[in-house]
Amino acid sequence: MAQAQLPLDTPPKKTDSSHSAHPKAWKWYDYFTFNIDHKVIGIQYLVTSFIFYLIGGLMAVAMRTELYTPDPDVLDPNLYNAFMTNHGTIMIFLWIVPAAIGGFGNFLVPLMIGARDMAFPKLNAIAFWLNPPAGALIIGSFFFGGAQAGWTSYPPLSVITASTAQSMWILSIVLVGTSSILGSLNFIVTILKMKIPSMKWSQLPLFCWAIMATSILALVSTPVLAAGLVLLLFDINFGTSFFKPDAGGNVVIYQHLFWFYSHPAVYLMILPIFGVMSEVIPVHARKPIFGYQAIAYSSLAICVVGLFVWVHHMFTSGTPPWMRMFFTISTLIVAVPTGVKIFSWVATLWGGKIRFTSAMLFAIGLLSMFVLGGLSGVTLGTAPFDVHVHDTYYVVAHFHYVLFGGSVFGIYAGIYHWFPKITGRMYNETLGRIHFILTFIGTNLTFLPMHELGLKGMPRRVAMYDPQFTFINQICTYGAFLLAISVIPFAINMVWSWMKGAKASDNPWNALTLEWTTSSPPAIENWEVLPVLTRGPYEYGMNGSNTEMNPGGEMGEPIVTPKNG
Template sequence: MSTSGSENHTNYLNDGYGVKSWLLTTDHKRIAILYMISITLFFMIGGFFALVIRLTLLSPNGTLVSADTYNKMFTMHGVTMIFFFLIPSIPAVLGNFLVPMMIGARDLAFPKLNLLSWYIYVLGGIFTLSAMVLGGVDTGWTFYTPLSSGYSHTNVVPTVIGVFIVGFSSILTGLNFIVTIHKMRAPGLTWFRLPLFIWAHYATSVIQVLGTPVIAVTLALVGFERITGVGIFDPNIGGDPILFQHLFWFYSHPAVYIMVLPSMGIVSEVVTCFSQRKLFGYRQMAFASMAIAVFGFLVWGHHMFVSGQSVYAGMAFSALSFLVAIPSAVKVFNWTATLYKGTIRFNTPMLYAFGFIGLFTIGGLTGIVLATLPVDVHVHDTYFVIAHFHYIMVGGAVMGYMAGLHFWWPKITGKLYPEGLAKFSALTLFVGFNLTFFPQFILGYLGMPRRYHIYPPEFQVLNVLSTAGASILGLGYIIPFFYFMWSLRKGKVAGNNPWNAKGLEWLTTSPPPTFNFDKTPVVTEEAYAYPEEDLVGG
């Protein structure tokens, strides 16, 4: 990553080559690269666990691994993917890189805090990884009590310490973004001229700052009960196991929006650029992001429709969950309307954005199914739920991340990746994803519970399909890894603005200089001010 090939201008990549120049950097762009490397590592680890899960489920008898190993696999798959990949993915990598550039700033408001957040992330990662190396953890990523606080014999404490620590990195990133967006916008860049990517990160940051402390305290209490035996969640010693679920989902539902809101921001950037068109309904889109962040905090109880919470609480949470679906629907409609009378190009980022829109639509609408109380009773804790949230988190969040990575890769590295191969792998990913997760909707409605390593034989055909899909999906992730690496040395020089995109980040050189802009830009127009004239023939 430290070579910049044929670039001859000074940029953040050739501004120092030593290890120290990376590990002690306060440049938001270099920190973004540090994050990118770390989360990719965790993605590979989490992906390995997924591989073991899918291979085990090829057979209804669970012959590949033992029950205990399988339980550890899905637990560690969830923990790594959620806390160490999805939550930091877009904010800490693309957000870190782009938030200052998009608002015309030299860096984030607190560059040292930004570096600290990466070190905290690494420290949390070390704890969680060591828990895995020491023998793993088998509570499920949801850490439900009293299983986690009293009954599990695995490494719960180091794992929750790891998650506790990594939460601070998330809080610091959120805090940094909020202050930066408030105080460091370029002259002329008013709130309603901000790109949607910034709005999305602002909304995300609010959730990170307000929500993360709750999960931190909750998991700390699990560890505390485990070590001291003081009854908090275990009813045998005077605790309340349902209390844990309330606290856990109070963060962990909004956490889904931490994952998907930044993706929505990316899709807004990509769709406008490759339609060469102003975003349809800009203000509604901005408000929708904030509405999702706010309403997202009021719907946690929809994870608990069969937990024994009161019928009336269930109804209230159901109604609120329907409400939170509306701003998401508004966003999908607005993206679609943006295409109308645009000048559409089908470059790789756009294919990923289409993928996002399609898969997020399915994920969101199946969320409506889950918000519907009686239907949720049937499909709760079955593969229907697994399919639904993978459509949101992989089909939505990861597709968005891939769209963003392909969109800004030329800016980040100054190099172009091979477009044909990239399109092919985007297609592979889309096909593989659907083949993996669509059968799981059917499995779920048939009644196959989640977290089963053995299952009745009538579910086998669909499970085999799903595993077959997963192998294609895996290929869809491996190909980009190689062509991105390849492009660093052999890729064509990108130029400042290869996509003819609007936005301040495209005004500066690729890769950008250490302080982003030679001269602070002055903003005189709204976001996505693509020419409205007839551009037939482009």
């Protein structure tokens, strides 16, 4: 592997801060300020997005309680519509995207490439502080009836219902989109320009490859959504007719603008999680990652091909046959690089000395459920089948297996994996396993029966349904209650362990990526002397030992563990 190059032994630089000189560690109140430390911003993203996850989850529980019976006996139908709209919005734009990209990305990318901070620290802080006002707009919209047109907000429905609340919803998404654009630009420049000279591109951690692909995708697609939403805002408030069919507007154009971003948004939510999987699995399986280059390049392939699949959401919108054929093919093609990752992870697990930590359990759980969600996605990518189940609960089942069974499980895996590094404390493994069991059972109990609901024709987004679907809906509701309960041991574990958990060593997992060469939690500028890379990030069990890298101008002292882990 790479040999040590000249040491980067320059003293820590002084960066702008609200403090004239850096303290040894941030105080608790620093996490509520405009702080430019990438690690503080990463924690701010994770904690804030989790709060919104709880809010969106409560909306989901309320909706599932309503759906326990066919009649509207818990929620007023208008309130149900508002909950349905904002549940999806919060979970996508204020939970998964900020946690996966903003949370893990900000905390880990500079540490993984040997940098002291992001390329644009102040821009990084601005990107985060756009999110709390966006969430406040979503919640505040309920004082005006709440946006009720679904998270897609198709016109003309979005133009004629709850205009003030709908305008607040649009402004919220524009703020989140602006945050995403600023953050993506920052990630690209940071990775391209700030990795240590001794790190070759073939040694870049796979999480960084995933963040790079995600950032490129966000920069290309997000402005398109912002443009469509601004035009929709004009239609609602200023009398324009871009999407008003009775005034010459075209509602299908809005669908193209929306889905050109919102299908790639699926990859914005899952690509960083793929990066998390590629870091968690080899560490806890004690094996080199299988197919490093294939995983890295498949992230870039998903980034490119993912821009050409959006019309499969519009097969019932009057699309011509040639367009249906093209986008059916492109949708099936995008499954190929995803399959490459799945097979590489399974091959990494095969024959490994697996440690069934909480992080590994969630990673393996993700594998099983994402495969199921991917298979149902392939069926939805074929036009004849999609037309049959469009706007039914089959679609709800599919994207929850992909986004909850995929993205949320991956977020949990990442939190457990990097919790010792973030907090300097070890979490309670028993509570972590209880959390996994409840979450795994609850997820399958909630969403697996929805496939049958969809195949039998139950429409989604409605509070009232045919009584023949009652029993299956009751099963789904019990599963939703179990999912809600599963959050309790997780929250207790995180809060208690952060305050009272056992002290963590700098590298409790004996991992090889650079973030584990810092203290736990990391110092404010990460290292007193920048590290020099002397071996690859996934060489577990090679040469009969696991050599850890220590910061400094020389190769660190080897930490020898038993062969193969």
